Amino acid sequence: MLALALALASSAFSLRLPSQPPAAAAHVALRRALAPPRTAVAAAAATSTPFEFDELGDSWSASGGSSVGVLLLSVGSPETPDDVEEYLYNVFCDPEIVTLPPLLSWLKKPLAWFVAKSRAAEARAAMAEVGGESPQVATVRRQAEALQRTLVARGVDASLFIAMRYWRPYAEEAVAQMKAQNVTRLVILPLYPHFSISTSGSALRVLERMLYNTPGFPTKSTVVPSWFNRKGYVDASARAVQKALASLPEAERQTAQVVYSAQGLPRKYVEFLGDPYLGQAVLTTQVESGVALLSEELRARGVSNPHTLSYQGQVGPSAVPWTEPSTADVITQLGADGTRALVLVPISFVFEHMGTLNEMDRELAAVAEQAGITSFARVETLGTDPDFIDALASVVQEALP
Structure with a gap:
């Protein structure tokens, strides 16, 4: 959301x-x-x-x-669905996200309410689905x-x-x-x-x-x-990936593709940090480093499945570029290349929310099915893992x- x-x-x-x-x-x-x-x-x-x-x-x-x-x-x-409008209003009132020219600053709150109300139905529908x-x-x-x-x-x-x-x-x-x-x-x-x-x-x-x-x-x-580089976090994440792999048919566990899906950002929003490359460079560096650490830990545990990194959350006008590649595009291409078993890892999240329950479990699972992937598992977020x-x-x- x-x-x-x-x-x-x-x-x-x-x-x-x-x-x-x-x-x-x-x-x-x-x-x-x-x-x-x-x-x-x-x-x-x-x-x-x-x-x-x-x-x-x-x-x-x-x-x-x-x-x-x-x-x-x-x-x-x-x-709950009743909370959606206020939540969206708070997002659009955030000066870190949205700003108007000084002469139009008086429009910020009414405009935030207008946008929140106009998108609330879509958000409520997404919540209803989960x-x-x-x-x-x-x-x-x-x-x-x-x-x-x-x-x-x-x-x-x-x-x-x-x-x-x-x-x-x-x-x-x-x-x-x-x-x-x-x-x-x-x-x-x-x-x-x-x-x-x-x-x-x-x-x-x-x-x-x-x-x-x-x-x-x-x-x-x-x-x-x-x-992201703490050993206890990496160890717990590795076990969660192993658990998801174990849920697949035995014949597919060692060859299943692991897709690490990170939260994406609009490129224009990333440039908001001041250097047009800094934000994405830092985010990508940390995510890539985290994936490397997790893959290394999995190999130490005897898990050497092929893996790739992608970004989810792309919504809005197609003219607005996001961090790439998108998870949906990666899954589609994997299916076209013959992949039939896939494990999706929510690398950016440690709690269940709409990005895991709706986008991953419903939307991306449907993309996998349409791509011909017959075995699909999503890694659970860590929550209160000891x-x-x-x-x-x-x-x-x-x-x-």
């Missing part, structure tokens, strides 16, 4: 470009109050190393001493609970908070909770393996503004921009300010 909004934003509105390229030293740039504001988010894409926000905003004194908080970030998702609800928010809550239990078992008495960019709980709610609990040390952890402006980026920008402008924010905060949660716990511990 976010992909739909991005496509509309790319085709229907102008996108404001930063006035200068991202700083080379990302971890330094991100701890400063930078201008233009998007520079920091762009720079975050250049590193997977946690970086600190130092001396930010007005500090407060916690009466009970230092309190540790972990803030999980996600774009969020409408939980049972009328999205499990994303509920899954993130379970992930937060599992991560907190793991941290406590390791001796880290941390409070877990959730901030969704376009749906509840919003960042403002998380901030209020953190202030109420006197959080003074904070780790910000996006729930996406790879950094992308369309997922982690906008939420990080909102938090940056709060860190610099909201009295009472923690004085020590660390951001983990990506974690090894995955354990890997996130290690990330948090290492990033504690």
Whole structure:
């Protein structure tokens, strides 16, 4: 559903470009109050190393001493069809996605409502096809609970908070909770393996503004921009691929094609980062590196199936180019080349949502069937897999300010 909004934003509105390229030293740039504001988010894409926000905003004194908080970030998702319009409205009101010329800025909110209402029926229909609800928010809550239990078992008495960019709980709610609990040390952890402006980026920008402008924010905060290369995550992902392969007919398990499907972006939106190649170069580098690590782990486990990388989520006018190749095109070509067994891997996601339940399980499965592929399996997202949660716990511990 976010992909739909991005496509509309790319085709229907102008996108404001930063006035200068991202700083080379990302971890330094991100701890400063930078201008233009998007520079920091762009720079975050250049590193997977946690970086600190130092001396930010007005500090407060916690009466009970230092309190540790972990803030999980996600774009969020409408939980029911009744939530769709408000969710889309929030997307189109995001200045990181859509902007208008200054003289027309007064049109932003009414235009956002108009677009949200005009596309709501399509989004509701998509939700109805997968049972009328999205499990994303509920899954993130379970992930937060599992991560907190793991941290406590390791001796880290941390409070877990959730901030969704376009749906509840919003960042403002998380901030209020953190202030109420006197959080003074904070780790910000996006729930996406790879950094992308369309997922982690906008939420990080909102938090940056709060860190610099909201009295009472923690004085020590660390951001983990990506974690695709963590061994526990790679191991858990490899087991999930093995499980999907095992579900195929035995004669096809060793020859089945593995397709790693990453979330795509409109190219015009990627260029929004300032350098027309930076955004895609970073996203592609991280995704390709993640696929290489996962393939290496699978080979170590005796799995050497052929594999390829593609991008999903392409919607909107055909005149708007997206990252390539598209997953649908790759599947179609594989079928034409004689592939009859295929495993689809949602490489960008760790929770089920519309991109997995509708696009993968319904639309791309139908593409595979039409292409003559007779055995199709989709790898389950990791959710609360113990090894995955354990890997996130290690990330948090290492990033504690």
